[in-house]
Amino acid sequence: MPMPLDDLSDLDDAALLARYATGDRMAARALTLRFTPRVLGYAARLLGDRAEAEDVAQEAMLRLWRIAPDWRSGEAQVATWLYRVVTNLVTDRARMRRRRPATSLEDAPEIGDGQPGAEMRLMAADRLAALDAALACLPDRQRQAVVLRHIEGLANPEIAEILGIGVEAVESLTARGKRALAAALAGRRADLGYGDAGGAA
Numbered sequence: 534m535p536m537p538l539d540d541l542s543d544l545d546d547a548a549l550l551a552r553y554a555t556g557d558r559m560a561a562r563a564l565t566l567r568f569t570p571r572v573l574g575y576a577a578r579l580l581g582d583r584a585e586a587e588d589v590a591q592e593a594m595l596r597l598w599r600i601a602p603d604w605r606s607g608e609a610q611v612a613t614w615l616y617r618v619v620t621n622l623v624t625d626r627a628r629m630r631r632r633r634p635a636t637s638l639e640d641a642p643e644i645g646d647g648q649p650g651a652e653m654r655l656m657a658a659d660r661l662a663a664l665d666a667a668l669a670c671l672p673d674r675q676r677q678a679v680v681l682r683h684i685e686g687l688a689n690p691e692i693a694e695i696l697g698i699g700v701e702a703v704e705s706l707t708a709r710g711k712r713a714l715a716a717a718l719a720g721r722r723a724d725l726g727y728g729d730a731g732g733a734a
Contacts, residue, residue, distance in 0.1 A: 546611035547604070554601040561598065568612070569594060571685070572619050578680045579623045581669050589626065593618045609694075616687070616695045620677055627673060667717040674698075675710035682707045 542563065544552070549567075552560035572593050577586035596618055597611070604611075668676050674696065681692045682703070689703045696703065 547606040550597070550601050550604050550611055551606065553598070554604065564597070564611075565594060568597075568615055571612070572615055575616065575680060575685055576619050576623055578665070578668065578684055579620075579676060580626060581665055585626060589619055589622045592622055610691075613691055613694050616681065616685075616691075617697075620695055623677075624673060663718060664714075667714050670717060671710050671713055675706050675713065678703055678706035679710035679714065683711070 544560075544563070546564065546567070549560045549564045553564065569590055573586055573590040576589040576593075577583055580586050580589070593615055597615060600614075668680065671679065677696060678692060681687045681695065682689070687695075689700050689707075692703045693700045698706075
């Protein structure tokens, strides 16, 4: 018998997936609420395109539903499995869109309306756009590792499992990625509102 959504919040991911596999639709809702924002945010950071990220997140969740009856608890964490699926889907899409320009006028932030705080909103949008642009310039594996570690907050062993590489390789990728990001953003401190290039952030 399906449990109320509030009662499902205490169950771990594998238990929810097992309940979904037996027909508990509320378990699917609980998993969707738990994971969709995470996989969507991860895909959006890697792709730089919200609409494409939504497609990837939806496909990843569909794949989770399909594998639910065959899920073997203890072999992998649901979150790790989902991040791996998203990584693979993003890699496939990135290969297909390499010939397209990275940004367009539609991606530019809207001009502020002059209300109080508009300048701060524009500056925050500029900082986010600068970070996204710098991330987009990283090689795929570095970008994936940096986003998983420093934006998604995953530990290196989990990232290694998601990317199918060793922990040392993860450490190397994140270190190189951070250096590349710092170099890419170093000359933009003043125009991003961090004071002059020599000042404190």
